[in-house]
Amino acid sequence: MSEHQEHTGHDHDSNEQDVHDSLNHVVSPRVYIIVGATLLVFTGLTVLASYFELGVWNPVLALLIAVVKATIVVLFFMHVKYSSKLTKLTVGAGLFTFLALVGMTLSDYFSRAWGRW
Numbered sequence: 001m002s003e004h005q006e007h008t009g010h011d012h013d014s015n016e017q018d019v020h021d022s023l024n025h026v027v028s029p030r031v032y033i034i035v036g037a038t039l040l041v042f043t044g045l046t047v048l049a050s051y052f053e054l055g056v057w058n059p060v061l062a063l064l065i066a067v068v069k070a071t072i073v074v075l076f077f078m079h080v081k082y083s084s085k086l087t088k089l090t091v092g093a094g095l096f097t098f099l100a101l102v103g104m105t106l107s108d109y110f111s112r113a114w115g116r117w
Contacts, residue, residue, distance in 0.1 A: 025082040035076045042069045 046065045054061060075081040080091055 025079065027076070027079070027082070031076065035072060039069055039072060042072075 042065055046062055049058070049061050049065070052058075074091065080087060
C-alpha cells in the first residue's frame with residue numbers, strides 16, 4: 001500500500017474523487033437561514049417591482065429576479081454546489097436544452113407575419 005492509503009484508509013489515489021465524501025456533505029443550519037432570508041428578500045423585490053410601471057421591462061425584471069432565486073435554490077437546496085462535476089454537467093445540459101427550446105420557440109413566434117393574413 002502507498003503511504004497515502006495508509007493514512008486515509010481509502011483504496012484509491014489522492015487525485016481521484018471520493019464519492020462517499022461528496023455524498024455526505026453537511027450544510028450548516030446557518031447557511032440555510034441565510035439562503036432562506038435571501039430568497040425572502042428577492043421575493044420582496046419582486047413584489048416591490050410590481051408597483052413600478054416599467055412598461056415592457058416589468059416582466060424582464062420579474063424573470064431576472066426569478067432566475068436568481070431559481071439559481072440559489074438549485075445551488076443550495078438541491079446541493080448542486082457541493083455535488084460532483086457530473087451532476088453540475090447534467091444541470092448545465094438541462095439548462096442548455098431548455099434555453100435552446102425557448103430560443104427555437106421565440107424564433108418561430110417572432111418570424112410569423114402577424115396581422116398580414
